[in-house]
């Protein structure tokens with residue numbers, strides 16, 4: 001529960017970050033990430049000031065060059081005189097510390113630029129799901145008046161699809177020679193991407209990868225926006241200016257085109273559903289692990305007296321009836 005000290009603190013930090021104070025922004029991000037009462041108050045206070053930034057999700061398999069691309073995009077945005085906030089999601093695996101360090105080095109020239117703000121985020125902090133945290137942090141950057149917010153995330157699972165929902169425009173990064181990869185994208189991320197990029201186009205097979213993506217897109221069912229497929233060399237910056245042009249074009253599509261209203265409604269609904277799924281998942285697991293019924297069902301399943309699916313349904317039914325009486329705490 002929040003108290004008056006939390007409220008005063010939240011009000012102060014919110015005002016400071018809205019006026020562009022970077023230290024207040026960093027503190028606010030930490031409070032929001034840790035899901036503290038002050039952090040929740042800040043999220044509520046700043047929300048009316050959001051909606052101005054261009055939110056871009058950069059996703060794709062590990063090592064496709066997302067961070068390098070984020071650096072190149074940031075440089076291009078700075079050339080266009082726009083400020084940029086970057087959220088780099090650390091998948092918090094034991095292997096990722098090197099990656100984050102590498103990102104820091106790759107972005108060194110950017111970190112001394114006051115028009116750039118870089119924040120690494122652990123994917124599983126106190127606030128349960130990655131999507132909840134990334135959305136909340138991206139709102140803070142939006143409120144702090146960054147023109148562009150980039151969220152980099154490794155495209156592997158549900159979390160990343162949800163992050164994609166937080167962004168207005170999602171860029172899917174693939175590589176040449178990653179045919180299987182391209183095939184496996186079909187099911188998940190492909191549907192949430194509005195721009196496809198074949199990065200490392202300096203390597204052999206880039207045109208084949210583009211052709212593969214094109215044939216996958218041909219059978220997919222898109223609305224009024226057909227995702228363009230671009231080639232980039234993130235390490236040299238080739239193709240990045242066109243990528244930024246296309247990002248801007250999509251931003252216009254979702255903000256001022258004839259389709260903007262419908263896009264806004266669809267996006268709002270996707271966001272609510274993605275977050276609801278994340279919140280429900282977290283709450284269900286938290287409550288289920290403390291439930292006596294789980295103990296009982298576990299014993300039954302362990303001796304094959306009951307099948308796991310029936311047990312799961314029974315557990316969820318029991319949780320649901322306990323929720324219907326209780327008031328939502330979040």
Ligand SMILES: Nc1nc2c(ncn2[C@@H]2O[C@H](COP(=O)(O)OP(=O)(O)OP(=O)(O)O)[C@@H](O)[C@H]2O)c(=O)[nH]1
Nearest residue numbers: 061062063064065066067068099199200233234235
């Ligand atoms: N040849 C070539 N190499 C590239 C290009 N872009 C990035 N790389 C290299 O690919 C490697 C991975 O790049 P990162 O930017 O760290 O890739 P990432 O997708 O962010 O990786 P994770 O965050 O670990 O998933 C690095 O060695 C980059 O130098 C490119 O356009 N061409």
Ligand SMILES: [Mg+2]
Nearest residue numbers: 066067099103
């Ligand atoms: Mg990276």
